[in-house]
Amino acid sequence: MAWMLGLGLGPYMSVVRARDKNHRDVQGIYRLNRFVNSALVALLCVIVLMTMLWDSRAWWFLPFVLALGFQRDAAVLNSIAVADGQTGLFSSNLALRRILALAIFVAGVLFSLPVAFAFSLSIAVSEAVCNWRLRRRIDFAPASKPSVDVRKILRESKHYWWDTISGQVRLLDVVVVGFVLGPTASGLLAVPSKIGSPIMMIPTSLATLVLPKTSAARTFPKRKFILGAGFVTAFIATILLVIAIFIEPLIALVLGEEFSSAVPVTLIYFFGFVGLSMIYMVNAAMQGLRRHALVSRISMTGSLISLAGLWFGSAYGGLESGAAGYVIGIIFQLTVLTVFWVRIPSRKNEKE
DSSP: OTTGGGTTHHHHHHHHHHHOTTOHHHHHHHHHHHHHHHHHHHHHHHHHHHHTTTOGGGGGGHHHHHHHHHHHHHHHHHHHHHHTTOHHHHHHHHHHHHHHHHHHHHHHHHTTOOHHHHHHHHHHHHHHHHHHHHHHHSSOOOOSSOOOOHHHHHHHHHHHHHHHHHHHHHTTHHHHHHHHHOHHHHHHHHHHHHHHHHHHHHHHHHHHHHHHHHHHOSSOOHHHHHHHHHHHHHHHHHHHHHHHHTHHHHHHHHTOGGGGGGHHHHHHHHHHHHHHHHHHHHHHHHHHTTOHHHHHHHHHHHHHHHHHHHHHHHHHHOHHHHHHHHHHHHHHHHHHHHHHHTTSOSSOOOOO
């Protein structure tokens, strides 16, 4: 829900701020994002309080609700930091958020707090600290009564929002498999995501940096960029290859012997992760080059094809065939992106 209601304001702020630090929409985007976040937090608080009528333990998740608000607020603040060249602040916050959350969670469990509450509290505190740190260090002062052209902002941000939603749609793979093959199969399909998620933070973080850099640049060195993106993708492929060699004992050690059946589907998904690594970075570059509408359409089409391939393959060939169908959607998306990529000249493009 938090990503659905993000409206693409985070990446859009990155583009606007990079092109013109003093653009009036910078204040407007910030104000609109705060309003949406407040509405989201209020709604979720009401849901939690109503749930307490059936289960008094629901209050354990109130800190998590606040964390979602801090997280969506930080999405726009991080965009300001990256657009202003404060990549060190962005990178250190990524590490700090996870280290702090882990430390607080472990401390909470050691002090006998309920696990759910310890997790919720750890996320809330880590997000609040990172949010506070961003506000102290970025060069941005919210205006008291900024002029907010909501229609214009939403008209421009909708393509970034659509691209974000397409990424969330692709995460419905476990739901699709659960519907077709049942909960056991969906549990097996969740394994590659658990393994790959930390690794895929590398290309997604780099894509966050690419977007404002490309947006602000007067010229765009296509060859240099694609070589860099290719190097990162090769690095991701190497890591996944090493993991693949030891995948059976790794799954048995971390998840247990009962998940050994997940090895084939995990290896198939690894091919998809390599393709997604390149997609994330090329998407960001093309968005910065004012191809955001095209990127959003390609991304959503690719995600839907992945889910369709997953459903069809699972229904008629089993879990491994479904995973292969899912990867076909990724290959399709990368292929279409490549076709349009080669048409982009190595100079700054005019607005479409």
